Amino acid sequence: MNARALDASSLRDPGLLALMAPASVAVVGASSDPGRIGGRPINWMLRAGYQGEIYPINPARAEVQGLRSYDSVAALPHTPDAAIVAVPAPQVVGTLEALGEKGVRAAVVLSSGFAEVPGEGAALQQQLLDTARRHGMRMLGPNCLGLFNANVGWYATFTTxxxxxxxxxxxxxxxxxxxxxxSHLVCLARDRGMGTPFCVTTGNQADITVGEIIHWYAQDPEVDVIAAYVEGVTRADVFVEALAAAQRARKPVVMLKVGRSAIGHRAAQSHTASVAGNDVVTDAVLREFGVARVRSVDELLDVAYMAALKTYPLRNTLGVASISGGVGVLISDIAEDEGMAMPPMPLATQKRLLELLPYASPVNPVDCTAQALNDPTLVRSFTRAMVEEGQYTSVLSFYAQLAGVPPVADRLMEDLAVLRQEHPDRLFVVSGTMTQDRQRAYDASGLAVLEDPVRAARAIAAMGRLGEAFERSHSSWLPEPAVLTLPRGPMSEAQAKQLLAEHGVDIAPEQLCADVESAVHAARSFGWPVVLKIVSPDIAHKTEMGGVLMGVGDEEAVRSGFDLLLSRAKAHVPNASIEGVLVARQMQGGVECLMGIQRDPVFGPMAVFGLGGIFVELLNDVVLRRCPFNEEEAERMVRSIRSVGVLDGMRSRPPVDVPALARMLSRLSVFAHHAGDQLESVDLNPVLALPLGQGAYALDALVQTCSNHGKETGK
Amino acid sequence: MNARALDASSLRDPGLLALMAPASVAVVGASSDPGRIGGRPINWMLRAGYQGEIYPINPARAEVQGLRSYDSVAALPHTPDAAIVAVPAPQVVGTLEALGEKGVRAAVVLSSGFAEVPGEGAALQQQLLDTARRHGMRMLGPNCLGLFNANVGWYATFTTxxxxxxxxxxxxxxxxxxxxxxSHLVCLARDRGMGTPFCVTTGNQADITVGEIIHWYAQDPEVDVIAAYVEGVTRADVFVEALAAAQRARKPVVMLKVGRSAIGHRAAQSHTASVAGNDVVTDAVLREFGVARVRSVDELLDVAYMAALKTYPLRNTLGVASISGGVGVLISDIAEDEGMAMPPMPLATQKRLLELLPYASPVNPVDCTAQALNDPTLVRSFTRAMVEEGQYTSVLSFYAQLAGVPPVADRLMEDLAVLRQEHPDRLFVVSGTMTQDRQRAYDASGLAVLEDPVRAARAIAAMGRLGEAFERSHSSWLPEPAVLTLPRGPMSEAQAKQLLAEHGVDIAPEQLCADVESAVHAARSFGWPVVLKIVSPDIAHKTEMGGVLMGVGDEEAVRSGFDLLLSRAKAHVPNASIEGVLVARQMQGGVECLMGIQRDPVFGPMAVFGLGGIFVELLNDVVLRRCPFNEEEAERMVRSIRSVGVLDGMRSRPPVDVPALARMLSRLSVFAHHAGDQLESVDLNPVLALPLGQGAYALDALVQTCSNHGKETGK
Structure with a gap:
């Protein structure tokens, strides 16, 4: 990252610029011992040839590691761009104060003993933040390992x-x-020959979060791929905007987000003071922005490595060339797991290849057998046919140890390099064993090498998903602004339904009846059978107390049912305020779904859709998304559940009205967006999806406002 | 593998012994060019110092690679133990004939052009097999890469x-x-420092199969761990007996079985002439014998590597020691995925550790933070506490690059080596980066090293599963022998039910009635409501043609229903032979399951159990097992379905009678076992599982005999 590149970019925050590439740095708590936390950053910078000024600050010494040392921040001859803080926790606030007064723009706080420890730590951390903010100074940490920018020799870290x-x-x-x-990741990447000149560790992220660094990389012309490790998202707005910026810039974010499990969640909360959050919600957000979420360190490296080729095939198809039929089978299994198509070669091509080599398997996987050893032209002909006639967007070639043994290996690399030059939009991946030097030569030719064919296939699939994510870009759809004020206190079903109906949600035909005669009249107008439900703001779960009567078939049944419901309600909640009995047409057929809104403490209102009953209870087959979104996006959501077959008509039943479901879901998301913090949750359960063309109707509705919303809106 | 070790073992097949460790070998088609198929094995053996005699056979030369060459097999001065065959396909039969006449006990056929190619190949391969069998000679291949036994320098392979x-x-x-x-696997293992002195590739496996080699290794005192790659199982009896032998010998079989997917299945069939088989069935068999099934090459190596420590913890619990809280969280996620428990440390221990290091996380994962760098005693105290107080059976220590940097690394290894010596039943795994030399030193101390903590955690979980598989050993339960002859031709529902009832399957109370009056009488005796079903051997799917009437509530309804069913049956199949109407009590409540038998062409009758409806149709939530098995095993099966919560009582419903289901399933498996090849399938759908203590009843039954069974049993 040279100064010119940065000047030309749109990176505007001078504090972040000072953090990432400072022209000078103060080291507060500087040590002469290169093994100590206050000594190691200086040592690294000296060894790496950092071109900026280094000002050690240590009142006990005149010189630190050959550099002139200063007594205090105030005593510095110039204002450094950044500072490294390596003093005990109780001295950090004072240090930041001094740095701020001096006009330093960024501080890297390596010290620990803040929000990650019980007791006073959190309050002390808040003081750090307040101090930094007061001076307009950005802060990395506390309790972090620092950062580095190898391109300028800036190593503000005590890693070993x-x-x-x-x-x-x-x-x-x-x-x-x-x-x-x-640190571990950077070592592994280096040992694999991958280039990671930038690494920022955020620790307690009191000020600067992972999200902000992702955003920086998204805008930095020296970065193509972003590799991120996340425990918990603390500032959702920054995080979301960063992911959107990366997606717009077509820069893959490859993320290992931990804390999925119960133990992991607990462990993450006790570590670096992070809030791990609800992983299901975070996962939905990552999917929304096309983040390549990985599950292991190796996968993180594999995907980042391959992504650095900047080839993200759209509608990815995989052609496999292998000297081992067995490995071809193995790769086919993985391609199916990953949903990556492996169409067969065109028949004419198959015929031609069989003429070249009668024992070959020319379909896909393409197997030119051990003959590849003896005939140098075979691999070339077969691979070219795959690219130009098979039209595969990705070609995975498995050559085992042949990939590394000259002269086969030399020819192979040359042939593939030529194909890559002629077809720069295709992804060429080789699986086999070879020396690091040879692998570097492959890399230099724009070819990727991964030893394990399974990992290679998985990484190729990730490239296709990235291609799709970049293609769809991020819909920045927003509804018309609107002001919405929710009533205070609990809402009855009828109130909830009326409110939602006003916002475009289809409710099953029904009528609230205060007396038995109007109930009979309503039932007659709907047609038989009808459903009767008690309506009271004091009764939330009416099914459990017998407050719903189904299949009410005639006038007499309406009369007796009405009385029964009133007596049950009084028995259940003696002083319940009864609004009446809801009479609704009992709908037949269709599929029961559920839809809702749940406010997430990190990401705000999340819409949920799933099928009813065991699909949710047992299988957890639901889809989530941040609100708001349009109908097109809603339909994608509905169709993304695993049990979508039920909606498409199982057991020769007609397909249901998915567009109507999507319309309802999108409108619900807009409602939640406008309601904002006033809304805690909405439950539409069930929503009955009728056969295509007949609509979808919410049969029940529960709206919960935030418990303190009344007070807030009352301000 | 020296001769003494083999003599002392119970390895009885002299042909296999000649294959695995021959004292002398003929090479038919020997070449002077070490790059050719007939030249490379000789070259390898000469370079590796094979101690036996090598007899090249090449009529065109007096000498091959410095060895005296012979004109023909017949011209050999002695009978070699084994032969390598590297002549064109048309000459192989003649060669085997000559070898057999000479008395050679094992042939490695490297030549290709047999069952793996269309046309005459399969017939030619059958000739090879017939020739070998006639002479009592064992054969590896054809179309294989050969084998090696590095311990004696025996390299009958043309791998590079x-x-x-x-x-x-x-x-x-x-x-x-x-x-x-x-070959690829052996190279990767070598590069990781793993010892694989034996490798057999079976190719078309006309005679010797993967199963037979697994069995050999299971009995070979020089082998502790078996790493297998399988495309399709051809001889199920050999395969199953081999897995049982390995399980009895407590030798892990780590298997990559490919061909799961549709494309993979197709590709596997065209490759090495294998029958990939139904992967779901194979998977059930692998689980039965505790095979560690893996999904990638890396996982195959990881699990085999760790298994070579021969520590397979029972009731595996994982303690994680980490200098990175984040990695601790990551490992916790993986442990949960794998169902591996991570209980917390005892409270008293936690307290004591906090006194040692106030900033530590002492729960589990245990995090002694970067202080591990500065205080050498911390790691020792923490890890010892985990082993001795936490009582974890497995300890995974993550030290990133510290694991490889002296002096921390030296101390760490020493501390762990001492703990391993004191507690040889525990598994100690280190995750971090280090040189190969250091890793070898860890290996030598009985400690495992895997760089990626995720892969380490997964391999540890596999060790626990192996421990459980070895503990339960393989139940060799067999029912009393019995002769069972199934009737020829299609069976009606009533016939099927009577047959199954005779074999102990509980059928819902019911009666076949030929006329309406006996139907009324039967219904009265069962109590209302009843179900009426048409019974005809000519109508298999009676529901679809309206042949089942539910909820028949009184005598009048029985009368009209009886007539309705007869008229519908006649309309549907005009000449149907009608046996009458089945009257059954309509059972209420309970959970609908399905149970059945399906004959697998490879593994014979397989029992299937699952829940009814969408659980099977949509979720494929079924469990399979080879027949027969006892009730205990049947109950394990029933409880192993994912949706087992439905049986245990969801939504405050009572738990169902799982023991009754298990009894029925076991009896069904015994019936299928005795019926053998006569039986194609049994479908009990639904089986109604009533609340605990009330039993389980098959409500419908369909038995299909093999289409050619009539002829076969008629012999």
Whole structure:
């Protein structure tokens, strides 16, 4: 990252610029011992040839590691761009104050003993933040391992990682909430020959979060791929905007987000003071922005490595060339797991290839057998046919140890390099064993090498998903602004339905009847049978107390049912305020779904859709999305549940009205968006989806406002 | 594998012994060019120092690679133990004939052009087999890459793999249907420092199958772990007996079985002439014998590597020690995925550890933070507490690059080695980066090293599953022998039910009635309501043609229903033979299940159990097992379905009678076992499982005999 590149970019925050590429730095708590936290960053910078000024601050010494040392921040001859803070926790506030007064724009706080420890830590951390903010100074940490920008020799970190070698040049930016993990990742990447010149560890992220660094990388012309490790999302707005920026910039965000499990969740909360959040919600947000979510360190590296080729095939099809039929089968299994198509070669091509080599399997996987050893032209002909006639967007070639043994290996690399040059939109991946030097030569030719064919196939599938995510870009659809004020206090079913109906949600035909005669009249007008339900703001779960009567078939039944419901309600909640009995047409057929809104403390209102009953209870087959979204997006959601077959008409039943479901879901999301913090949740359960063309109707509705919403809106 | 070890073992097949460790070998089609198929095995053996005699056979030469060459097999001065055959396909039969006449006990046929190619290949392969069998000679291949036994320098293979290095000494035996895959695996293992001195590739496996080699390894005292690559199982009896032998010997079989997907299945069938088979069935068989089934090459290596420590913890609990809280969280997520418990440390221990290091997380994951760098005693105290107080059976320590940087690394290894010596029943795994030399030192101390903590956690979970598989050993339960002859031709529902009832399957109370008066009488005796069903051997799917009437509530309804069913049956199949109407009590409540038998062409009768309706149709939530099995095993099966919550009583419904289901399933399996090849399938759908203590009843039954069974049993 040179100054010119940065000037030309749209990176506007001077504090972040000072953090990522400072021209000078103060080290508060500087140590002469390169093994100590206050000594190691200086040592790294000296060894790496940092071109800026380093000002050690240590009142006990005149010189630190050969550099002139200063007594205090105030005593510095110039204002440094950034500062590294490595003093005990109780001294950090004072240090920040001094740095702020001096006009320093960014502080890297390595010290620990803040929100990650019980007791006073959280309050002390808040003081740090207040101090930094008062001075307009940005802060990384506290309790972080620091950061580095290898392109300018800036190493504000006390990691020991570089004892085994420096990071390599390249275009992958790393950001990690955990310092040890970030360091580990950088070492592994280096050992695999990957270039990660940037790594920021955010620790307690009192000020600067992972999201903000992702956003920085999204705008940084020196970064093509963003590798992120996340425990919990703290500032959803920043995070979401960062993911959107990366998607717009067509820069893959490859993310290991931990804390999925119960133990993991608990562990994440006790670590670096993060809120792990509801993983299901976070996962929905990551999917929304096309983040490549990975489950292991190897996968993180595999996907980031391949992504650095910047080839993200749309409608990805995989052609497999293999000297081992067995590995071809293995790759086919993985392609199916990943939903990646492996169409067969055109028949004419198959015929031609069989003429070249009668024992070949020319379909896909294409197997030119061990003959590849003896005839150098075979691999070339077969692979070219796959690219030009099979039209595969990705070609995975498995050559085992042949990929590394000259002269086969030399020819192979040359042939593939030529194909890649002629077809730069295709992804060429080789699986086999070879030396690191040879692998670097493949990399230099724009070809990827992954030893394990399974991991190669999975990473190729990830490239296709990235291509689709970049293609759809992020819909920035927003509804017309509207002001919506929810009533205070609990809402009855009838009130909830009326409110939702006003916002475009279709409610089953029904009528609230205060007396038995109007109930009979309503039932007659709907047609038989009808459903009767007690309506009271004091009774939330009416089914459990017998407050719903189904299949009421004639006038006499309406009369007796009406009385029965009133007596049951009084028995259940003696002083219940009864609004009456709801008479509704009992709908037949269709599929029961559920729809709702749940306010997430991190990401705000989330819409939920699923099928009713065991699909949700047992299978957890639901889809979530941040609100609001349009009908097109809603239909994608509805169709993304695993049990979508039920909606498309199982057991020769007609398909249901998915467009009507989508319309309702989108309108519900708009309602939730406008209601904002006033709304806690909406439950439409069931929503009956009738056969296509006949609509979808909410049969029950429960709206809960926030418990303190009355007070808030009353301000 | 030296001769003494083999003599002392119970390995009885002299042909296999000659294959695995021959004292002398003929090479038919021997070539002077070490690059050719007939030249490379000789070259490898000469370079590796094979101690036996090598007899090249090539009538065109007096000498091959410095060895005296012979004109023909007949011209050999002695009978070699084994022969390598590398002549064109048309000459192989003649060669085998000559070898057989000479008294050779094992032939490795490297030549291709047999069942793997269309046309005459299959017939030619059958000739090979017939020839070998006639002479009592065992045959590997054809179309295989051969085998090696590095312990005696026996390299009957034309792989190029050893150009990059020889296999290492060790105790892992490899067997692979695919030659290229086997070679690749051996190279990868070698590069990771793993010892795989044996590798057999079986190719078309006309005679010797993967199963037989697994069995050999199970009995071979020089092998502890069996790594297998399988495309399709051809001889189920051999395969199953091999898995049972390995389980009895407590030797893990780590298997990559490919061909799960549709494309993979197709590809597997065209490759090495294998029948991939129904993967769901194969998977059930692998689970039965506790095979560690893996999904990628890396996982195959990870699990085999860790298994070579021979520590398979029972009731596996994982303690995680980490210098990175983040990685602790990551590992917790994986442990939950794998169903591996991570209980917390005892409270007293937590308190004590906090006194040692106030910033630590002492629960589990245990995080002694970056202080591990500065205080050498911390890691020791924390890890010892985990082993001795936390009582974890497995301890995973994540130290990132610290694991490889002296002096921390030296202390760490020493501390862990001491703990392992004191607690040899515990599994100690380190995750971090280090040199290969250091990793070898860890290995030598009985400690495992895997760089990626996710892969480490998954491999640890696999060790626990192996421990459980070895503990339960394989139940060799068999029912009393019985002769059972099924009637010829199609069976009506009533016939099927009577047959099954005779074999102990509970059928819902019911009666076949030929006339309306006896139907009324039967209904009265059962109590109302009843179900009426048409009974005809000519109508298989009676529901679809309206042949079932539910909820028949009184005598009048029985009368009209009886007539209705007869008229519908006649309309549907005009000449149907009608046996009458089945009157059954209509059972209420309970959970609908399904149970059945399906004959698998490879593994014979397989029992199936699942819940009814969408659970099977949409979720494929079924469990399979080879027949027969006892009630205990049947109950394990029933409880292993994902939706078992429905049986245990969802939504405050009572739990159902699982023991009754298990009894029925076991009896069904015994029936299928005795029926053998006469039986094609049984469908009991639904089986109604009533509340606990009230039993389970088959409400419908369909038995299909084999289409050619009549002829067969008529012999």
């Amino acid at each position: 990682a570089f004892e085994s070698g420096w990071p390599r040049a390249g275009r992958i930016g790393v950001v990690s909430q955990s310092g040890a993990f970030g | 793999a050893f150009e990059s290095g020889w296999p290492r000494a060790g105790r892992i035996g490899v067997v692979s249907q695919s030659g290229a895959f086997g």
